[in-house]
Amino acid sequence: PIRGSRMQTMSQQSQAQILESHSNLSHILEDRTHWSMRLLAEYPISLYVLVLVPALAQLAPMLVLATTTTRTATTSFNLVCNWLYTLLALGSVFLLGKALRSADFHLATSRLHLFVADFKLRWSEVSGKEWRKYLLAWCLMVFVAVASQVLQAWSVESDSGNDPVAKALQHVIEALSVFSFAVSSAIVMLAAYLQSHLLLGLDKSLDCWCCQVVNSMEFAPAVQSWNAMQALLKCISRELASTFLSLQILSSLGFVYFLAAAVTWIFREEPEILHTVVEGLASLPLVWLFLLGMRVCMHGADLTEKCRAIPAFVNQIPTNLDVDLDRQYLVRFITDSSAGFAVNDVKLTQELFMKQMIVFAGLLSGLVSIFSRLYF
Secondary structure (H helix, E strand, C coil): CCCCCHHHHHHHHHHHHHHHCCHHHCCCCHHHCCHHHHHHHHCHHHHHHHHHHHHHHCHHHHHHHHCCCCCCHHHHHHHHHHHHHHHHHHHHHHHHHHHHCCHHHHHHHHHHHHHCCCCHHHHHHHHHHHHHHHHHHHHHHHHHHHHHHHHHHHHHHHCCCCCHHHHHHHHHHHHHHHHHHHHHHHHHHHHHHHHHHHHHHHHHHHHHHHHHHHHHCCHHHHHHHHHHHHHHHHHHHHHHHHHHHHHHHHHHHHHHHHHHHHHHHHCCCCCCHHHHHHHHHHHHHHHHHHHHHHHHHHHHHHHHHHHHHHHHHHHCCCCCCCCCHHHHHHHHHHHHHCCCCEECCEECCHHHHHHHHHHHHHHHHHHHHHHHHHHC
């Protein structure tokens, strides 16, 4: 059963009926299913084990060290980063897996592949570029995590006052931390890439629809095709909403923790250079997670903006009629459909994205100004 108000239920059922009205959308061909979808949908248990085992394995040595050593800021950063990525990875596997196994999502992605059939190469090219960016970002994140743990291990070894058993436990925690972060961050990156992949596909489907209208110059049949398009947009947006929202919430929480820790560091008396470098490297995954959420948010805002620009595009298509009533009706129909990327019935626009960017820039500028006043 679908939760929500009666109108929301009827709206979802209507969108499903629109997609089911196409007889050739009953299933997704195997070669059209993206590999990331198959991984998240078919192997959730394996992913849960890969994420949870190294994360939980760190708890025992941490509890032992907590009774003998004092927790440092670097340890806190590592703990927050690992568990934030772990929670987000578990949530992404659960929420995306649930969405990928739904019948409505299968119908929507089938329709999406049909829309971009003529632009399949272009979608693959854009999605491939996006995947390489995500892969490069993940490699940099893992490299920074390894560098942070290596410097922390060197700091522990250089401290002659530490107990040998405590040093050994610390090294075990460092190794488990790197492995846990590598696995959980890979799943987070994969989930974010899958969202970007689908949003880019929806963007290309809008290009396909515009090309069809321009080539055919038949506005009356375009009403039905746009009806299928807006159902496709709303269906995929609904299925991705929970995963998208979890990414935005947890990435924002991580960034708030980063800002709070940065403020405490600014007012610290004579911080050591090595500890400062280690803490800075340990905090970078929180910043990258926030930027990752911003990038996915940007793709959603771009999709909504393109939907808002389509009525003006259709309205300027030249025809032989001075007043084309079919075109006027199509423009009005597109506007009234209110298509775009929506999260829990809240449409994600470029205005919202820019407000988020302004808040982000304001917080960073405030942090830099405090730092400059104290040290320069």
